[in-house]
Amino acid sequence: MTDYFADTLFDGHTLLNNVLFSEDKGVITTFTPDTSPATAQHATHLAGLVAPGFVDIQVNGGGGVQFNDKPSAEALHTMVRAHRQFGTTSMLPTIITDDIDIMRRGADAVANVHAADPSGIVGIHFEGPHLSQAKKGMHSDAHLRPLTDAEMTLFCRKDIGQVMVTVAPEAVSCEQINALVSAGVIVSVGHTNATFEQCMAAFEAGATGATHLFNAMSPLTSRAPGVVGAALYHDNVYCGLINDTHHVHPASAALAIRAKGAQKIMLITDAMAPAGSDIDYFVYQGVNVYQRGETLNLEDGTLAGSNLTMSEAVRNTRDVVGVDAWATLQMATSTPSAFLNNPQIGHLNVGAWANFVVLDDNFRLTSVAAACPHIAS
Known part of the structure; x- marks a missing residue:
């Protein structure tokens, strides 16, 4: 299991802040907006706008x-x-x-x-x-x-x-x-x-x-x-x-x-x-x-x-x-x-595949994560 923390996240429909979410075997298993950053220090920090x-x-x-x-x-x-x-x-x-x-x-x-x-x-x-x-x-x-x-x-x-x-x-x-x-x-x-x-x-x-x-x-x-x-x-x-x-x-x-x-x-x-x-x-x-x-x-x-x-x-x-x-x-x-x-697909919530991108202020990609990263790697 991997934990991530996003300052700003678009879930496919809504903009959310301070989202802590977990991925296990390519699927999002927990998803909690409005989390205190202090409680998410163990998670991988995603700097930028996270989107599906x-x-x-x-x-x-x-x-x-x-x-x-x-x-x-x-x-x-x-x-x-x-x-x-x-x-x-x-x-x-x-x-x-x-x-x-x-x-x-x-x-x-x-x-x-x-x-x-x-x-x-x-x-x-x-x-x-x-x-x-x-x-x-x-x-x-x-x-x-x-x-x-x-x-x-x-x-x-x-x-x-x-x-x-x-x-x-x-x-x-x-x-x-x-x-x-x-x-x-x-x-x-x-x-x-x-x-x-x-x-x-x-x-x-x-x-x-x-x-x-x-x-x-x-x-x-x-x-x-x-x-x-x-x-x-x-x-x-x-x-x-x-x-x-x-x-x-x-x-x-x-x-x-x-x-x-x-x-x-x-x-x-x-x-x-x-x-x-x-x-x-x-x-x-x-x-x-x-x-x-x-x-x-x-x-x-x-x-x-x-x-x-x-x-x-x-x-x-x-x-x-x-x-x-x-x-x-x-x-x-x-x-x-x-x-x-x-x-x-196309969403970030519990049960969705853990596919997401991170964008900077100019809407340019800084990283891409895929649910099956070993496929075609």
């Missing part, structure tokens, strides 16, 4: 590895190492549109690592292949396809943690969405040119997410609210936001946060292989993706994921978009935890 470890529901790669290219436990360990140094202690590794064999291999790898590190690899996100041709972005034409029994069986596996699937409402039926949700799968809409009405029908069928809001979806206009309008309008929908200041203008990000609140906006990275590494390009299904300054692009300039880290996303949200510190942290911690229905 960041939760990222869309991680395609990192540390020089792209998960589609190497769907293996070794690749997941590399990705965990790369992103943990930037405060991400829980993630959904993401397989983007590909053939069924790559999807199955990715699921097998996640099953392997999730069993050993359920706090770090909490499940898997399949972004596609049931997407819109019109809004496919970097996704491969060759592998866009309807949802069949083969994918349905894969999505409903019970050994891979929480499964999230991004679909285009015009490419799948409401009956299929409902069947997935009934099986415990989280369905999110994305890479879609659906109408407002199609998207609202998908939400009523059980979809609860909008994948990287504003990007690769029909826009909000005066007479056609599109997917953006539906996602902002529907009270139960959570929206992922790539807040690198390139995918989404800061003013648009601010408007989305005002509309949905910190309870329904999730900071995500959509990170690709270059994140947390020194490589400046990678290959996805024979297509080169280049790092150009702060963005990743195809040859024609199409944005292709990002090299964003969660620590950068947090600072951008506070310092560029102008969101207050606690709402910013909530969008990186307890909000994605609520979306995933996993109260053991």
Whole structure:
């Protein structure tokens, strides 16, 4: 057992002072705010702002590895190492549109690592292949396809943690969405040119997410609210936001946060292989993706994921978009935890995994603690 004392701690929802907490076997076992510092002299002192470890529901790669290219436990360990140094202690590794064999291999790898590190690899996100041709972005034409029994069986596996699937409402039926949700799968809409009405029908069928809001979806206009309008309008929908200041203008990000609140906006990275590494390009299904300054692009300039880290996303949200510190942290911690229905992550309290970060006055990381530090160390 290890005892910690934090002068200032954000538990996922509330700012607390003088918190004494204990960790045993990766789980928080005691948690006492308003403790006298004199009684906590035996504890490890955490100087700075302590917050839950960041939760990222869309991680395609990192540390020089792209998960589609190497769907293996070794690749997941590399990705965990790369992103943990930037405060991400829980993630959904993401397989983007590909053939069924790559999807199955990715699921097998996640099953392997999730069993050993359920706090770090909490499940898997399949972004596609049931997407819109019109809004496919970097996704491969060759592998866009309807949802069949083969994918349905894969999505409903019970050994891979929480499964999230991004679909285009015009490419799948409401009956299929409902069947997935009934099986415990989280369905999110994305890479879609659906109408407002199609998207609202998908939400009523059980979809609860909008994948990287504003990007690769029909826009909000005066007479056609599109997917953006539906996602902002529907009270139960959570929206992922790539807040690198390139995918989404800061003013648009601010408007989305005002509309949905910190309870329904999730900071995500959509990170690709270059994140947390020194490589400046990678290959996805024979297509080169280049790092150009702060963005990743195809040859024609199409944005292709990002090299964003969660620590950068947090600072951008506070310092560029102008969101207050606690709402910013909530969008990186307890909000994605609520979306995933996993109260053991994104929070600091008794029973939660002992994943936490320490931030200085400039919101820069000074340390990161993970519940399973031996995994991918």
